Amino acid sequence: MRTAREVCAEFGLEPDELDITEDQSLLDAYSEEIPVLRVNGQVKDFWKIDPQRLRRLLREATSAG
Structure with a gap:
């Protein structure tokens, strides 16, 4: 999560951290891929951020308008 926090801060963003153990459907879907990176609701990366x-994903997401 440290990497995500540091990179998001460069864009003036604050990442949301979600504990998947509180949602069985998320746990079933992602337990083998933690951490999972989602940008604008879409899975973009997992295992290692x-x-x-x-940075590239955030540039694309913040410049799309």
């Missing part, structure tokens, strides 16, 4: 990839 790559800072360069996250």
Whole structure:
């Protein structure tokens, strides 16, 4: 989560952290892929959050208008 916080801060954003153990359907879907990165509701990455990839995804998401 540290990587996501640091990269999001560069864009003036605050990441949402969700504990999937509180939702059985999310736990069933993602338990083998933690952490899961979703941007605008779509899964974009999992297992390891790559800072360069996250920067690119956030640039794309924040410039789309």
